[in-house]
Amino acid sequence: DQQVKQNSPSLSVQEGRISILNCDYTNSMFDYFLWYKKYPAEGPTFLISISSIKDKNEDGRFTVFLNKSAKHLSLHIVPSQPGDSAVYFCAASARGTYKYIFGTGTRLKVLA
């Protein structure tokens, strides 16, 4: 049972445009959500997080939106750059449990 899903395995976007990556979860106990970026042969790198008490968090080009009623979050990257090409994972946790459940990943390709 996949508790965190990313339904788009891949996404291609033109450089300078907006990239929108989506993530859905099923467990209503999750209250902390994170996005990671992963290059081949490297470990995931933390990008941005959001707590369930917020519906938006912004850090530079990256913004995460959380819709608790829909159990949905999204990552917006504006403007997209070729260096953003990587696999993006969302992860969810019930805070304090130390269990982070990862989504299936979306491969983003930013075209120059």
Place this chain on the structure above:
Amino acid sequence: DTEVTQTPKHLVMGMTNKKSLKCEQHMGHRAMYWYKQKAKKPPELMFVYSYEKLSINESVPSRFSPECPNSSLLNLHLHALQPEDSALYLCASSNTGLDEQFFGPGTRLTVL
């Protein structure tokens, strides 16, 4: 220092071998994690150590044996592995269970 290091980067072992993976962090984090990642799949949690005590074992077979000698070090001892155990093994740390994890680059394990 915001780095998690893992050694070795690559490991090839036979099914009768005994080997160990090593992970180190010097960020003063009190939680350390082992994940397993197969190709095109998300990282799957194996073990969590919190304050040097094993707090989560995700029903991992006993041929994987974790050890946390001190707050900076995490080992994963391997014995009698199967070819299906071949994967990328990722180590991570976090300050608590309430914030982002920092990942190491991983050890690419091949079991022959």
